[in-house]
Amino acid sequence: MASNHPENLAVRVIGAPEGLPELKDFEVTVEPMPVPGEGEVLFRGIYMSLDPAMRRKMPYPVLAPGPLGATAKIGDLMIAGQVPPGRGYSGGMVGEVVESRHPDFKPGDLIHGGCYWQTYQVLHGRHLDKLPKGEAPLIAELGVLGQPGFVAYAGMELIGQVKPGETLVVSAAGGAIGMLAGQMGKIAGAKVVGVASGEKVDYVVRELGFDACIDRHKEPIGEALDRLCPEGIDVYFDNVGGEVQRAAFDRLRDFGRLVVCGMAGEYNAAESDHGPPLRPVLRKQLKIQGYVIYSYYDMYPEFRRRVLGWLKEGKVKYREQIVDGMANAPQGLIDLLSGANKGKMIVKLGPEPGEA
Amino acid sequence: MASNHPENLAVRVIGAPEGLPELKDFEVTVEPMPVPGEGEVLFRGIYMSLDPAMRRKMPYPVLAPGPLGATAKIGDLMIAGQVPPGRGYSGGMVGEVVESRHPDFKPGDLIHGGCYWQTYQVLHGRHLDKLPKGEAPLIAELGVLGQPGFVAYAGMELIGQVKPGETLVVSAAGGAIGMLAGQMGKIAGAKVVGVASGEKVDYVVRELGFDACIDRHKEPIGEALDRLCPEGIDVYFDNVGGEVQRAAFDRLRDFGRLVVCGMAGEYNAAESDHGPPLRPVLRKQLKIQGYVIYSYYDMYPEFRRRVLGWLKEGKVKYREQIVDGMANAPQGLIDLLSGANKGKMIVKLGPEPGEA
Numbered sequence: 001m002a003s004n005h006p007e008n009l010a011v012r013v014i015g016a017p018e019g020l021p022e023l024k025d026f027e028v029t030v031e032p033m034p035v036p037g038e039g040e041v042l043f044r045g046i047y048m049s050l051d052p053a054m055r056r057k058m059p060y061p062v063l064a065p066g067p068l069g070a071t072a073k074i075g076d077l078m079i080a081g082q083v084p085p086g087r088g089y090s091g092g093m094v095g096e097v098v099e100s101r102h103p104d105f106k107p108g109d110l111i112h113g114g115c116y117w118q119t120y121q122v123l124h125g126r127h128l129d130k131l132p133k134g135e136a137p138l139i140a141e142l143g144v145l146g147q148p149g150f151v152a153y154a155g156m157e158l159i160g161q162v163k164p165g166e167t168l169v170v171s172a173a174g175g176a177i178g179m180l181a182g183q184m185g186k187i188a189g190a191k192v193v194g195v196a197s198g199e200k201v202d203y204v205v206r207e208l209g210f211d212a213c214i215d216r217h218k219e220p221i222g223e224a225l226d227r228l229c230p231e232g233i234d235v236y237f238d239n240v241g242g243e244v245q246r247a248a249f250d251r252l253r254d255f256g257r258l259v260v261c262g263m264a265g266e267y268n269a270a271e272s273d274h275g276p277p278l279r280p281v282l283r284k285q286l287k288i289q290g291y292v293i294y295s296y297y298d299m300y301p302e303f304r305r306r307v308l309g310w311l312k313e314g315k316v317k318y319r320e321q322i323v324d325g326m327a328n329a330p331q332g333l334i335d336l337l338s339g340a341n342k343g344k345m346i347v348k349l350g351p352e353p354g355e356a
Numbered sequence: 357m358a359s360n361h362p363e364n365l366a367v368r369v370i371g372a373p374e375g376l377p378e379l380k381d382f383e384v385t386v387e388p389m390p391v392p393g394e395g396e397v398l399f400r401g402i403y404m405s406l407d408p409a410m411r412r413k414m415p416y417p418v419l420a421p422g423p424l425g426a427t428a429k430i431g432d433l434m435i436a437g438q439v440p441p442g443r444g445y446s447g448g449m450v451g452e453v454v455e456s457r458h459p460d461f462k463p464g465d466l467i468h469g470g471c472y473w474q475t476y477q478v479l480h481g482r483h484l485d486k487l488p489k490g491e492a493p494l495i496a497e498l499g500v501l502g503q504p505g506f507v508a509y510a511g512m513e514l515i516g517q518v519k520p521g522e523t524l525v526v527s528a529a530g531g532a533i534g535m536l537a538g539q540m541g542k543i544a545g546a547k548v549v550g551v552a553s554g555e556k557v558d559y560v561v562r563e564l565g566f567d568a569c570i571d572r573h574k575e576p577i578g579e580a581l582d583r584l585c586p587e588g589i590d591v592y593f594d595n596v597g598g599e600v601q602r603a604a605f606d607r608l609r610d611f612g613r614l615v616v617c618g619m620a621g622e623y624n625a626a627e628s629d630h631g632p633p634l635r636p637v638l639r640k641q642l643k644i645q646g647y648v649i650y651s652y653y654d655m656y657p658e659f660r661r662r663v664l665g666w667l668k669e670g671k672v673k674y675r676e677q678i679v680d681g682m683a684n685a686p687q688g689l690i691d692l693l694s695g696a697n698k699g700k701m702i703v704k705l706g707p708e709p710g711e712a
Contacts, residue, residue: 067562241634255651260638275637278597282616282646287647290638295611 006044008033009326010118020337026330034122042099043111043124045336046352049092049142050333050345052175052239052264067132091117094141095133096353105130108353112141119326119349135308138352143344145307147293150175151261153303155237156184156295159259159289164189166234167253169225171244173213173265174200176318176344180307181237181261183316190235193228195221195244197339202208208317221247232256240264249276252286260290319343362400364389365682367473376693382686390478398455398478399467402708405498406689406701407449407677408531408620420549447473450487450497452709461486464709468497475682475705491664494708499700500674501663503649504532507617509659510652511593511671512540515615515645522590523609525581527600528620529569532554532674532700534662537593537617538566538641539672549584551577551600551693564673577603596620605632608642616646675699 008031015025036042093115098104102125107109108325110131115121136145143149160181162168168185172178173194185192186209194204194213204210214224221244225233232253238245241263249258280286310316321342323332329347336345358587363386371381389636392398416494449471453461458481471477487494492501499505516537518524524541528534529550541548542565550560550569560566570580577600581589588609594601597619605614636642666672679688685703692701 247636260634263635263638272633272635275632275634276630277599277628278616278631278644278646279619279628281631282619282648283646285648285651286647287643287645288634288637289643290634290641292638292641295641 002165006033008118008120010116011326011329012117021334023330023334028330031118031120033120036099036101036122039102039124039126040104040122041097041111041125041128042120043095043097043128045093045095045115045119045121045326045349047094047139047142048115048326048329048347048349049148050145050329050336050347051091051148052090052172052336053262054333077193079173091115092142092147093136093349094138095349100125110138110322110353114118114155117326117329136311139320139322139346140311140318142346143176143320143345144180144316145304148344149180149307149318150300150303151293152177152180152184152237153307154293154299155259155261155291156181157231157299158291158296159287160185160189160235160237160257162190162235167191167193167229167232168235168237169193169195169233169248170210170237170239171195171248172239172262173204173210174198174343175222175239175341176238177261178239179204179208179318179343183208183310185235186210187315188312191229193225195240199342202321203342205317216244219226222250225251235259237261238263246276252280254282254284256284256286256288258288260288320346323347341351362389362476364474364476365456365543366475367685377686377690379686379690384683384686387474387476389476392455392630394488395458395480395482396478397453397458397461397467397481397484398476399451399453399484401448401451401471401475401477401682401705403495403498404471404473404682404685404703404705405504406685406692406703407447407504408528408693409618410447410689411587411602415511418647424572447471448498448503449705450494451705456481464697466494466709469504473685492667495676495678495702496667496674498702499532499676500536500667500672501660504700505536505663505674506656506659507649508533508536508540509663510649510655511513511617511647512537512544513655514647515543515643516591516593516613518544518546518591520529522546523585523588524548524591524593525551525589525594525604526566526595527551527594527604528618529560529566530699531595531697533617534593534595535560535564535674535699536672539564539666541591542566543666543671547585549581551580551596555698557605559675559698572600581607591615593617594619602632605636608636608640612642614638614642614644616644639701676702679703681705 010029010031012027016029071224094112097107097109097111097302104125110133111128112131113123113128133142162185168190170182171176173182174196182192182194192210195212195216196204196213197215197217201213201215204213210229225247233248233251234253235257236248237259239262326349332345332347335341366385366387368383370383373381450468453463453465453467456462460481466489467484468487469479469484487497496658518541524546526538528532529538530552538548538550548566550566551572552560552569553571553573557569557571560569568584581603589604589607589612590609591613592604595618682705688701688703691697
């Protein structure tokens with residue numbers, strides 16, 4: 001795939017799966033090279049993010065505003081299962097400008113935005129953010145410096161607010177969000193217990209410095225939490241919902257916080273009509289709060305400055321699992337939704353500038 | 357009952373009722389006049405508060421620290437149902453010092469504290485707060501300026517944070533807490549809808565300026581909320597739990613807040629194992645938070661200053677229902693728990709200083 005003979009691959013969703021999607025639910029097509037109109041930018045995708053929220057069927061666009069402040073129109077980009085017929089799938093992407101008819105962009109600029117699953121595409125400049133060059137590896141812009149990192153940061157800063165000596169429990173601890181949430185807990189001086197599965201259990205302790213990690217397929221979650229958090233939990237950063245959420249809720253201490261960040265474990269199921277009881281919320285003075293990152297983009301500059309600092313000091317680590325090429329994106333998403341990923345799942349669409 | 361021939365009446369809890377208490381669950385006794393030891397204060401009760409939380413069986417002392425900062429030992433004063441055998445019942449009281457062996461108090465001083473149900477009693481000075489004279493009617497120190505008012509204020513300031521144009525729903529709207537919570541909503545420029553029963557429904561609209569009030573015995577709560585809050589609810593200030601709580605939760609708008617202040621409607625029932633679902637908490641970015649007032653006593657001076665200002669400006673009204681004498685306190689509590697009260701329930705134990 002040399003950039004002088006580009007092939008423009010796109011992925012569309014053609015099925016409407018009940019549970020885990022399968023390859024037959026996607027279609028890979030070759031599209032003509034798009035031509036930018038007035039105010040628009042043609043760019044080549046380099047990395048594309050895969051996120052559990054892509055499976056979610058709720059009709060709201062988590063990807064709408066770019067993390068650097070560009071505002072896509074709500075409804076322009078929709079999440080899987082809500083993708084209108086004939087429209088492509090969408091996700092976060094970084095890429096390189098090929099041709100620009102927008103004054104803020106020129107060829108060679110690096111961009112970030114919520115984009116369709118298509119290697120070459122055109123979007124209006126107002127839907128794209130220009131990326132600073134050289135601050136961090138380009139791929140990190142979709143992970144620890146991108147939406148997952150920002151989601152973790154905002155939830156911990158706004159709601160979790162973990163203090164030294166407190167106990168933080170993080171579900172989906174080996175995922176792109178949980179990874180940073182847990183490391184932020186360590187930076188804050190808390191005891192951090194992850195909940196994960198597979199090889200990620202070992203990884204978050206050995207590489208990321210979590211104090212412990214529960215393998216949710218090997219031990220009943222309640223027993224494991226009792227064993228590892230005998231004095232209870234101060235902050236539970238929830239990315240899965242369901243049984244893990246309830247077990248953690250039941251063990252919250254006075255003034256405990258439940259950060260409702262995501263409920264990936266429930267996205268394939270019918271919505272439950274009930275949750276944890278509120279009498280303990282009164283008695284133990286708990287806080288349960290949900291948030292969606294597009295409400296907090298004014299925090300992005302602070303987030304970026306602090307995480308770049310932590311990266312420089314070696315206080316935060318991250319890892320990606322790279323899927324090769326747009327045609328493999330559907331399988332990558334299926335792997336991610338099965339929990340088989342090792343770190344942030346990213347599709348590499350083409351070479352970085354200067355890369356062979 | 358002249359103060360030179362005082363009779364010292366006390367009430368003890370002798371029954372352990374399952375539901376609503378009855379008169380036979382209480383015993384009224386005549387006690388000898390207590391004598392203060394070193395550091396202690398003998399005082400005569402003038403007004404005594406009756407509160408729904410007195411029925412609660414949870415073993416924590418909501419009355420422990422006095423609102424002006426005195427710190428009773430946790431466990432010294434317990435709530436009904438948890439009163440140790442042979443110990444008196446307890447509640448908030450204002451009174452007049454008769455004899456003092458504590459340097460901060462002298463005869464004639466007015467005091468406020470969490471006290472036993474006994475007309476004359478002795479407590480250590482550190483468990484009592486000295487009341488300023490002449491700032492407000494003495495009886496208001498147990499209502500709008502006392503714990504109920506402070507509970508309303510703290511919940512609205514810390515959690516509710518209602519903004520102009522928002523919709524606030526307050527349950528137990530005619531009670532001592534709901535009354536101020538709703539009026540604070542009006543001061544903040546919100547639309548305020550109460551939920552109450554009996555003659556209180558009319559009172560909170562006519563006298564307190566609520567925009568509307570639902571009679572929870574006359575219309576299904578969900579239909580009434582749909583009718584009066586067609587665009588949903590921004591803040592629900594909950595004092596009852598149960599069905600009203602769920603109906604209000606289901607109608608919370610994006611960024612809605614559920615202030616978990618009390619669950620009086622559930623205190624007679626076994627504790628439910630579930631509450632509202634958390635998927636809407638994520639989707640609508642809701643906050644559910646419980647609080648217990650003794651965690652926030654550092655806010656008391658601010659509360660007192662602001663409420664005194666509102667009273668002076670005529671922006672806040674309140675009313676009490678007065679029960680005559682300690683011997684009638686049990687019936688007063690039963691009436692309160694049945695919802696038959698009209699405003700803050702207060703037992704008058706004896707004359708105010710200077711009163712005939």
